[in-house]
Amino acid sequence: MINLLYYELFKTYAKWRTYIGFLVVMVVIPLVLWGLKLEGGNFVQRQMGRLQADFLVSGNLFNAWTISQIIMNSLWVHVPFLISLVAGDQLAGEATAGTFRLILIRPVSRARILNAKYAATLIYTASLVLAIAVMSIGLGLLMFGSGDILVLEGGSLTILPESQALFRFALAYALAIWSMWVVASLAFLFSSFVENAIGPIISTMGVIIVFLVVSNLHISAFEFIRPYLFTTHESVWQKAFADPLDWSTIAASCGVLGAYSAALWMATLAIFKTKDILS
Amino acid sequence: MSSEIVLRTIGLGKSYRGRRVVQDLNLEVRRGDVFGFLGPNGAGKSTTIRMILSLITPLTGSVEIFGQDLHRNRERALASVAGIVEKPDFYLYLSAVRNMQIAGSLTLRRTPKKEKIDVCLGLVGLSDRAGDRVKTYSHGMKQRLGIAQALLCDPELIILDEPTNGLDPQGMKEVRELVHHLATEKGITVFLSSHLLNEVEQVATRMAIINKGNLIVQGSVDELLRSNANTVVVNVTPQKKALLLLQKMRSASVVETAEQGIRVEIDQKRIPAMVAALVESGCQVHAVIPEKSLERYFLSMTEQS
Ligand SMILES: Nc1ncnc2c1ncn2[C@@H]1O[C@H](COP(=O)(O)OP(=O)(O)OP(=O)(O)O)[C@@H](O)[C@H]1O
Ligand SMILES: [Mg+2]
Numbered sequence: 001m002i003n004l005l006y007y008e009l010f011k012t013y014a015k016w017r018t019y020i021g022f023l024v025v026m027v028v029i030p031l032v033l034w035g036l037k038l039e040g041g042n043f044v045q046r047q048m049g050r051l052q053a054d055f056l057v058s059g060n061l062f063n064a065w066t067i068s069q070i071i072m073n074s075l076w077v078h079v080p081f082l083i084s085l086v087a088g089d090q091l092a093g094e095a096t097a098g099t100f101r102l103i104l105i106r107p108v109s110r111a112r113i114l115n116a117k118y119a120a121t122l123i124y125t126a127s128l129v130l131a132i133a134v135m136s137i138g139l140g141l142l143m144f145g146s147g148d149i150l151v152l153e154g155g156s157l158t159i160l161p162e163s164q165a166l167f168r169f170a171l172a173y174a175l176a177i178w179s180m181w182v183v184a185s186l187a188f189l190f191s192s193f194v195e196n197a198i199g200p201i202i203s204t205m206g207v208i209i210v211f212l213v214v215s216n217l218h219i220s221a222f223e224f225i226r227p228y229l230f231t232t233h234e235s236v237w238q239k240a241f242a243d244p245l246d247w248s249t250i251a252a253s254c255g256v257l258g259a260y261s262a263a264l265w266m267a268t269l270a271i272f273k274t275k276d277i278l279s
Numbered sequence: 280m281s282s283e284i285v286l287r288t289i290g291l292g293k294s295y296r297g298r299r300v301v302q303d304l305n306l307e308v309r310r311g312d313v314f315g316f317l318g319p320n321g322a323g324k325s326t327t328i329r330m331i332l333s334l335i336t337p338l339t340g341s342v343e344i345f346g347q348d349l350h351r352n353r354e355r356a357l358a359s360v361a362g363i364v365e366k367p368d369f370y371l372y373l374s375a376v377r378n379m380q381i382a383g384s385l386t387l388r389r390t391p392k393k394e395k396i397d398v399c400l401g402l403v404g405l406s407d408r409a410g411d412r413v414k415t416y417s418h419g420m421k422q423r424l425g426i427a428q429a430l431l432c433d434p435e436l437i438i439l440d441e442p443t444n445g446l447d448p449q450g451m452k453e454v455r456e457l458v459h460h461l462a463t464e465k466g467i468t469v470f471l472s473s474h475l476l477n478e479v480e481q482v483a484t485r486m487a488i489i490n491k492g493n494l495i496v497q498g499s500v501d502e503l504l505r506s507n508a509n510t511v512v513v514n515v516t517p518q519k520k521a522l523l524l525l526q527k528m529r530s531a532s533v534v535e536t537a538e539q540g541i542r543v544e545i546d547q548k549r550i551p552a553m554v555a556a557l558v559e560s561g562c563q564v565h566a567v568i569p570e571k572s573l574e575r576y577f578l579s580m581t582e583q584s
Contacts, residue, residue: 003389007381014373098368102378102428105332105364106385107357113385277334 004112008120017089021082021128029135032071033143036062063147064140065165071136072176072237073152080183080208081201082128087121087187088200091272095195095279104277114272118188118265125184126177133173151241158243172240175250179234182257183208185264192268195279230260283310285436285468286331290340292492293326301326301492304340308436308470308485313462315483315500316472317577323492324472325365328440331470332364333357344436361386362438362470366445367425371414375405375424378413379431386432399427402457418445426457437461439471443478455482476577480504488577496573504571509547513557514540514566521562528553542570 012018040062091114094100104110149165151158160168186207190200211231214222226232233253239246286308293301301323308314318324329335331342333353342349347356369378376396383391400409403423413421422445429437442458443451459482461467473479479486480500487497496503515521522541525533530549534542545553550567557564 003384007384010377011370011373011381014370014377016372097370098366099370101334101364101368102382103385104334105357105360105362106382107354107360108385109354274336276336277329 001112001116004108004116005119008116009123012086012090012120012124015086015089015093018086018124020085021079022131024078024082025128025131025135028075029071029132030139032074033067033136033139036067036070037143061147061150061159063144064137065147065149065162065169066152067140067144068133068136068169069152069241071132072172075132076176076235076237079128079132079180081205083125083180083183084187084201084204085197086124087184088191088204089197090117090121090188091191091268092194092197092200093191095277096197098279100277100279110273111269114269118185118268121184121188122181125180129173129177129180133169137169149241151243153238153241158241160241160243168240172237175237175240175254178254179230179236179257182230182234182260182264185261185268189264189268189271192271192275228256230257233257284308284343285310285345286314286470287343288327288331288340289343291327291330291337291342292339293323293330293335294338295326299492301330301489304489304492304494306487306494306497308468310435310468311462311466312468312470312485313458313483314468314470315479315486316470316489317474317476317479317486318472318489319474321491322474322489324474324489325440326492327489328362328364328438328470328472331438332360332362334364358386359433359435360438361429361432361434361436362440363422363425363429363442364438364440366418367421369413369421369424372412374412375400375409375416375427378424379428382428383431391431395431399430400424402430403427404453419447419450422446422450422454426454430461434467436468436470439469441472441474443473443475451478458482476574488573495576503573510534510542510544510570511550512537512540512542512566512568512570513553513564514568515557515562515564517562520560521557524557524560524562525553528556539568540566 094103103113146162146165148162149160149168151160183204187200187204190203191197194200208231211229215226215229215231233256236250236253236257239250239253284307286306288304288306291301291304291306292299304323304327306314306316306327316324316327326335330337331344331349333349336350342356344356344360349356369375370381373381376393379396379399380390383396397406397409400406403426405420405423405427408416408420413424416424422442426439426442429439439458443454446454455478458469458471462469462484471479471482483500485498486500486503488495513521513525518536518541522533522536525531525541525543531543531545531553534544536542543553554564554567
């Protein structure tokens with residue numbers, strides 16, 4: 001299994017499309033940081049609004065921690081696209097290239113090959129999210145320094161002490177990876193149907209958009225279904241900044257997301273095991 | 280030579296969207312055979328090979344390799360099998376060596392040894408391009424790499440789908456020699472498909488012909504091709520005169536007059552007498568060409584499709 005995974009990772013990271021995501025991250029994040037630097041503290045002031053008049057805020061709140069949240073907030077709609085670019089190519093790409101005929105005639109079960117591919121897909125997804133974390137926090141620390149955490153989400157103003165930063169952000173990014181794995185699994189499933197990666201990418205984005213619309217429209221007809229849509233729980237990482245942490249809602253969201261990933265993986269496995277390879 | 284059956288298909292059949300493309304196919308390949316699997320384009324050769332290598336599920340029947348049922352015991356059945364199906368495709372963005380590592384590690388469960396890869400690439404004449412990305416390879420080079428990849432894990436049975444497709448005459452000759460070498464020197468059983476009768480005739484010991492998914496004939500190449508030499512084409516002038524004479528001959532029966540001459544069915548022993556009679560009556564005999572009935576049959580088959 002280790003050998004299988006090694007070569008699946010090797011294939012994934014030897015492909016140029018794998019780096020599109022990293023490239024985007026490496027261009028967009030410095031750009032946003034540079035823009036924020038020019039803007040200065042105005043951004044935070046707008047966020048805090050009139051509250052500033054009522055509270056005495058000390059220290060530097062316009063720091064790496066704030067920046068990283070801003071970037072996460074604005075990127076988590078686009079990251080799924082970058083993920084499906086690679087995840088949607090995992091099976092379809094081999095079909096397009098005709099390389100299934102090279103690997104699936106060998107005495108290794110299709111299930112093992114599929115699982116290795118799935119693991120490689122999850123690892124890629126995690127590596128992309130971690131790249132965002134390292135870029136935004138690392139570059140943020142260099143350009144803006146550290147400080148207390150100004151929590152941007154939620155109705156009320158929350159400020160967390162600097163000492164909690166590492167733990168809170170580790171939790172936030174871990175949750176982000178967990179939710180992005182659903183996107184990866186979805187693209188992976190679509191990838192097993194076709195012989196071209198464009199289909200899986202478009203289908204994945206289509207499903208996400210439809211789910212997002214249903215998740216975010218507060219129409220009573222959709223109300224009963226909302227808790228079961230993965231898009232409702234995709235922003236679970238924001239809950240890492242609640243004070244106090246609400247572990248039960250985090251666990252519930254993770255449960256729904258995990259169930260999605262598992263179901264999608266099992267569906268892919270069922271399809272792939274008996275699929276006629278005609279490419 | 281032992282007659283252990285290494286590959287057997289039993290009532291194998293497959294449909295694509297309700298259209299039968301392989302029908303009740305019973306093949307037997309014995310150890311040490313170079314088995315030629317002959318058929319015109321679209322006959323169902325690749326479809327059969329896909330079923331043998333577990334890329335597609337048969338609609339009917341089953342495949343046994345080394346006595347193992349492919350469906351029930353896939354990994355055991357395929358453990359010492361390798362091959363190429365349809366055109367040779369690889370990870371174009373990786374080098375030949377990397378492609379060999381990926382393919383080989385699936386059989387060996389570890390990365391194949393560098394020396395072993397070098398030997399196989401050397402056998403097909405790709406040593407000096409081993410480190411280049413396959414994207415830069417010509418079709419013929421990919422075809423060779425396909426064979427190298429198949430040889431990597433010391434298989435006992437190699438299945439090659441039209442391995443000379445797209446090669447130049449020199450390359451075709453090299454592949455035929457390699458196949459011969461593998462079978463005679465290394466004792467590897469080779470199953471190879473082709474749409475060229477003369478290719479199969481040159482390398483194969485046993486053969487099967489399929490057309491439109493149906494098995495036409497199966498047996499030893501010698502028996503099928505050479506025992507049938509009682510039809511000859513007599514190239515003779517003037518043809519009209521010769522025709523009258525031949526029609527009168529008791530020992531010969533004229534089948535038809537063709538472009539190349541008069542097609543005659545005659546016992547081989549009687550050919551000298553026939554030639555003598557023709558010459559005596561003033562005809563000029565340019566050639567007496569023994570004809571393989573299978574060849575004519577195969578040609579008419581390819582002409583139809
Ligand atoms: N993916 C597919 N979908 C539908 N029909 C197919 C498919 N692949 C092959 N066929 C049909 O199955 C039949 C057999 O095809 P196959 O590729 O097995 O022939 P072949 O003997 O290998 O021919 P060739 O010498 O051209 O390689 C053909 O009639 C072909 O049209
Ligand atoms: Mg074919």
